[in-house]
Amino acid sequence: MLDSLLPPLNEHNLPYPDTIHPIVVHFVIAMVLFAFVCDTVSYFTRNPKLAEVSWWNLVFATVSIFIAVIFGQIEAGLAEPYDAAVSTLNLHSILGWSLSGVLAAVTGWRYVLRLQNKPQLPTPYIVASVALVGLVIAQTYLGDLLVWVYGLHSVPVVEATRGGQL
Incomplete structure (x- = not known):
């Protein structure tokens, strides 16, 4: 009965035309990296306008990462990963949830630093930003493996999975 209420899955094993998670997550990646660049330049040049740009990028990245994680979980559930991809997919999922909390x-x-209206960001915050960028890079690597090595949601892999070849 429940199957009749759900839309049919397409050749990507999705109920919609293509994956949404990568589209949203690329905004998150870009915004976090750009915020880091703005904060770093602001730190050395003492330019408060760049710190403001960084702040707004972090706000939108934080909202966007939760959207990315939700679609990531939906698409991971529909991926039907084969044995070789399972551990990478699980690590990517765990790191995605963790990264949303860290971000x-x-x-x-x-936000607290912004309210304090100090002329310069503290060094520990810059160090935390470096760690955040490192997590984003690691997560991006895992996502790349899932798409480009394991081919999740690609038509040939979906067909092979449906045909019992994987």
């Missing part, structure tokens, strides 16, 4: 915490910290 929210860094954004919260940045």
Whole structure:
């Protein structure tokens, strides 16, 4: 009965035309990296306008990462990963949830710093931003493996899975 209420899955094993998670997550990646660049330049040049640009990028990245995680979970559930991809997909999922918490915490910290209206960001915050960028890079690598090595949601892999070849 429940199957009749759900839309049919297409050749990507999705109920919609193509994956949404990568589209949203690329905004998150770009905004976090750009926020880091703005904060770093602001730190060395003492330009408060760049710190403001960084703040707004972090806010939108934080909202966007939760959207990315939700679609990531939906698409991971529909992926039907084969044995070789399971551990990478699980690690990517765990790191995605963790990264959303870390990003929210860094954004919260940045909000407190913004309220204090200090002329320069503290060094520990810059160090935390470096760690955040490192997590984003690691997560991006895992996502790249899932798409470009394991081919999740690609038509040939979906067909092979449906045909019992994987």
